[in-house]
Amino acid sequence: MWVPKVLVPKMSNPETADTEDLPFDKFREECGVFAVCGHPEAAKLTYLGLYALQHRGQESAGIASSDGRKIHTYRAMGRVADIFTPEVLRGLPGELAIGHTRYSTAGDTVLLNAQPFSVACNKGRIAVAHNGNITNAVELRRELEREGSIFQASSDSEVILHLVARSRERTLAGALREALLQLEGAFSLVFLAEDRILVARDPHGFRPLALGQMELSGGYTCYAFASETCAFDLVGAAYLGEVEPGEMVIVGPEGMTRERYAPIRDHAHCVFEHVYFSRPDSIVFGKPVQESREMLGRLLAREHPVDADIVVPVPDSGTAAAIGYASEAGIPFRQALIRNHYVGRTFIEPSQAIRDFGVKLKLNPIRHLLEGRRVILVDDSIVRGTTSRKIVRMVRNAGAREVHLRIAGPPTISPCFYGVDTPVPAELIAANHSVEEIRRFVEADSVAYLSLAGLREAVSDYSHDYCYACYTGNYPTELVNIEELMAARDRRG
Numbered sequence: 391m392w393v394p395k396v397l398v399p400k401m402s403n404p405e406t407a408d409t410e411d412l413p414f415d416k417f418r419e420e421c422g423v424f425a426v427c428g429h430p431e432a433a434k435l436t437y438l439g440l441y442a443l444q445h446r447g448q449e450s451a452g453i454a455s456s457d458g459r460k461i462h463t464y465r466a467m468g469r470v471a472d473i474f475t476p477e478v479l480r481g482l483p484g485e486l487a488i489g490h491t492r493y494s495t496a497g498d499t500v501l502l503n504a505q506p507f508s509v510a511c512n513k514g515r516i517a518v519a520h521n522g523n524i525t526n527a528v529e530l531r532r533e534l535e536r537e538g539s540i541f542q543a544s545s546d547s548e549v550i551l552h553l554v555a556r557s558r559e560r561t562l563a564g565a566l567r568e569a570l571l572q573l574e575g576a577f578s579l580v581f582l583a584e585d586r587i588l589v590a591r592d593p594h595g596f597r598p599l600a601l602g603q604m605e606l607s608g609g610y611t612c613y614a615f616a617s618e619t620c621a622f623d624l625v626g627a628a629y630l631g632e633v634e635p636g637e638m639v640i641v642g643p644e645g646m647t648r649e650r651y652a653p654i655r656d657h658a659h660c661v662f663e664h665v666y667f668s669r670p671d672s673i674v675f676g677k678p679v680q681e682s683r684e685m686l687g688r689l690l691a692r693e694h695p696v697d698a699d700i701v702v703p704v705p706d707s708g709t710a711a712a713i714g715y716a717s718e719a720g721i722p723f724r725q726a727l728i729r730n731h732y733v734g735r736t737f738i739e740p741s742q743a744i745r746d747f748g749v750k751l752k753l754n755p756i757r758h759l760l761e762g763r764r765v766i767l768v769d770d771s772i773v774r775g776t777t778s779r780k781i782v783r784m785v786r787n788a789g790a791r792e793v794h795l796r797i798a799g800p801p802t803i804s805p806c807f808y809g810v811d812t813p814v815p816a817e818l819i820a821a822n823h824s825v826e827e828i829r830r831f832v833e834a835d836s837v838a839y840l841s842l843a844g845l846r847e848a849v850s851d852y853s854h855d856y857c858y859a860c861y862t863g864n865y866p867t868e869l870v871n872i873e874e875l876m877a878a879r880d881r882r883g
Contacts, residue, residue, distance in 0.1 A: 421505075421521040421809070422446035424621055425488040425580040427587040427641040428612040429604065433482035436489040437474045439614070439621040444470050445669060446521075446617060447493035450504035454517035454582050457484035461515045461582060465504040486587055488580045490519035493811070503545040506582065511555035513562045516583050518554075520547035521617055522576030522597045522809040525869050530572065550579065563588065563640055567651045570638070574867055576660075576808035578633070580615055586642030589615050590651065594658040594866060595635030596808045596857060598674045602627035613641045618672035632676060658857035658866040662810060664849050665799045666707050666770045677850060680710055685848040686798040686840060687714025687768060694838035695719060696766055696794045700759065704769040704781060705729040711798035712768035721766065726759040726788075727781070749780040761789030768796050772828065772837075773812075775819040779832040786833075795834040800842045801825070804863040812860060 422443030426432045433455045440451055451473050452465030462482050466473040470491060490505035508517040524530070527546035530553070535541070539552045553572055557565035562583055570579075576596030581588040591599045602622040604612040614627045622629050633639055636652040659675045660667075670680040690711065701723050703712030709725075716723035730752050765785055772778045772795075782793050801820030805812045815821045819828055829837040840848075842861060849856060859865045 421493065421519075422491045422617045422621075423489070423519045423521045423578060423580045423599070423615070424617070425519075425582070425587050425589060425615040426612060426625075427486050427614075428610060429485055429606065432485050432487035433479050435614070435625045436487040437470065437479060438624050439616055440470045440474075440489045440491045442621040442624045442669075443491055443617055446667065447491040449493045450501065451489070451491040452504050452506050452519070453482055453487055453489040454506040454508055454519075455482040455484040455487040456582055456584050458585060461508060461517055461584060463506060463508045463517060465501065465506070467501055467504065486582060486585075488517060488519050488582045488587065490521075502542055505545070505547060507545075507548055507551050509551050509555060513554065513557075513565055514584055516551070516554065516562065516581060518547065518551055518582070519580050520550065521578045521599075522592065523807060524549060524573050524577060525575030525807055525867060526573070527575075550577075562586075563638070566590065567638065570651055578617065583642075586640060587613075587615070588638065588640050589633055590638040591633045591635055593636035593652040593655040594857070595632075595675075595855075596658055596660050598659075598663060598668070599633040600673070601630045601633055601639070603630050604628070613646060615639075618668050618674060620669045620672040623671065629673060656866065657853075657855035658808075659855055660806075660808065660810065661845065661849060661851075661856040661858055662806070662860060665845070667810075670710050675855075682849050683710030683798070684714035684717070686845070687711035687716075688718040689844040689848055690768070690796055690798050690838075690840045691715040691718035693841055693844055694796060696796075696836060696838075698764040698766045698792070698794060700724045700726065700763050701766045701768060702726045702760075702785070704767060705753070708767075708769040708798065711770065715766065715768050715796065715798075719766075724756075724759045726756045726765075727785075728754050728756065730754070749777065749784060753781065753784065755784055755788035757788045760785055762791055763789075764792040764794070765790045766794045766796055767834075768798060770798050771802055772797055772819060772832070773802060774817055775828060775831050778834075782832050782834050792835045793833075794836045795829075795832060795838075797837070797839045799845055800839050800858075800861040802860050804860050806860050807865070807869055808857065808859075810860070 424436050424439030426435045429435055433453055436453050448469055450467045451470045454463040464478055488506055506517040506519040524546040527549050530549050534552050553569035554565045557568045559565040559568050570590055577592045578597040578599035579590045600616050600619050602614040604627045606612055619629045636650050638649055638651045640647045663674045664682040668674045668679045672679050701712050701716035701721050703709040785793050803821040857866055
């Protein structure tokens with residue numbers, strides 16, 4: 391493991407932390423990709439796939455389709471259901487399509503950075519959608535610009551298209567292979583050409599990419615690719631397995647071919663997919679997410695038991711772990727915090743200040759379940775600590791006699807550079823404060839985290855296949871431009 395030298399400024403007072411750290415966007419989601427080849431309504435299936443992957447990004451979405459002669463693309467800011475009206479989908483004909491739903495981890499929040507990106511080059515018209523983060527994108531972009539490339543967007547994903555377009559390889563597959571070998575970091579890519587789909591995953595396998603299959607009338611087979619298998623459930627595709635780390639898959643008129651484009655490297659699957667990001671009904675990295683999360687809770691109960699009356703999840707990311715904790719501890723599980731699922735990113739706040747308004751907008755306690763009770767609150771993480779404090783206060787104000795906070799993962803001490811938009815170290819409370827200091831700040835009776843060993847056991851990581859950099863600061867790749875990456879985090883806030 392390579393450990394970058396990063397100076398971590400101390401937060402002298404966590405009271406000054408970001409007070410807008412509201413629940414459910416503690417970490418900014420990454421992106422979701424979907425692709426389908428060989429279906430007469432490819433764009434509609436891609437729309438449904440993106441709808442299932444909406445939790446991975448709500449900033450923008452796009453679909454590119456091919457009718458065999460021309461690639462059609464539509465991108466817009468907003469959510470999938472609002473963007474892709476029946477009229478828009480009618481303008482995306484063909485049996486091949488790729489799609490993307492985005493929450494920026496690199497690049498600004500503007501339409502120019504919405505994906506898929508599309509370009510015409512000597513390989514024909516091609517489009518690409520990307521989940522992950524290219525850690526050497528700054529260096530590659532500077533080199534390409536010196537050689538005359540002109541960039542439209544600030545996203546690292548556009549670099550990939552330029553590398554493919556400038557390749558002297560005669561085939562698109564050869565050009566993509568050459569481009570992939572120049573990339574560092576995390577990428578699960580879906581490419582669209584006029585007559586084929588190409589997908590690829592980085593050699594470490596940071597981000598998930600699943601392969602599915604549908605049998606159509608007439609004996610035809612349709613293949614689909616998605617960030618999570620919940621998308622297959624919606625469109626009726628059977629899950630076949632994962633696109634392997636370092637593998638490129640091509641689906642075209644000749645059928646499907648699979649090849650390894652890069653040497654085998656140590657796997658580094660993002661463990662946070664199982665802790666927080668992925669939907670619990672998905673299979674990610676070959677393992678059911680719900681199973682992992684319930685085991686997180688069970689192991690948390692074994693490591694940090696507490697005498698209490700009820701176990702309450704912080705919805706939605708803490709629910710499965712709370713079920714596991716309650717089952718292991720033999721303490722009743724109660725859904726005593728109700729989430730409002732219809733809160734957008736903007737709202738009208740009353741002119742007269744209401745304490746902890748943001749959390750109250752999204753959560754409401756059920757008082758009769760909490761009054762006089764000793765409560766165990768289960769969540770997946772504490773980031774800045776401000777949201778956790780507001781939730782603890784809310785539970786106390788609803789009448790709880792004791793509030794014990796249990797976190798279904800180790801303390802988050804380091805930013806991620808592989809596609810998860812975590813805060814800079816100065817804003818991560820666990821990077822700068824002890825567990826006791828965190829307990830005092832969030833105003834809980836006790837705070838305890840799952841151990842790293844417990845996390846490994848919960849995801850069955852017996853072969854050391856996962857990346858734990860956000861918990862350890864040990865990064866599995868050399869971050870050659872870490873100063874640029876840190877500066878970008880500061881700019882995004």
